Amino acid sequence: MLVRWLISAVSIYLVALLGIGVEVRNFWAALIAALVLGLANLLVRPILLLLTLPINVLTLGLFTLVVNGIVFLIAAAFTPGFQVRGVLSAILGALLTGIATAILSSLLGTK
Numbered sequence: 001m002l003v004r005w006l007i008s009a010v011s012i013y014l015v016a017l018l019g020i021g022v023e024v025r026n027f028w029a030a031l032i033a034a035l036v037l038g039l040a041n042l043l044v045r046p047i048l049l050l051l052t053l054p055i056n057v058l059t060l061g062l063f064t065l066v067v068n069g070i071v072f073l074i075a076a077a078f079t080p081g082f083q084v085r086g087v088l089s090a091i092l093g094a095l096l097t098g099i100a101t102a103i104l105s106s107l108l109g110t111k
Helices: 004-018 028-045 044-052 053-058 063-077 086-110
Strands: 022-024 082-084
Touching: 004 022, 004 028, 004 086, 022 028, 022 086, 028 044, 028 063, 028 082, 044 063, 053 063, 053 086, 063 082, 063 086, 082 086
Parallel strands: none
Antiparallel strands: 022 082
8 A cells, every 4th residue: 555655756756847737845745735635535526436436437437537637636635745737637646646646556566
């Protein structure tokens, strides 16, 4: 679990380096952001997915990207040193963070 947390923090830090509107002050802020994002994914995301189920069905699941972006924005709102400039940046940041986490997890052999 500790390794997955570190992988998430590294992913958030790498996405912030891309300059897409996601900013992280330092690696400590990325560690806190990974923790808050994990908690938001555990507590808030299922509720949002349930509330947006009809539109998610109509868009064949593509609205999940928007839900992920909203969860990313919520995590940024509660994390000092972690900022997201807008909804589009949040959607792209969430998408790229997920991709980076998947790549790093497969390289390190964690699930």
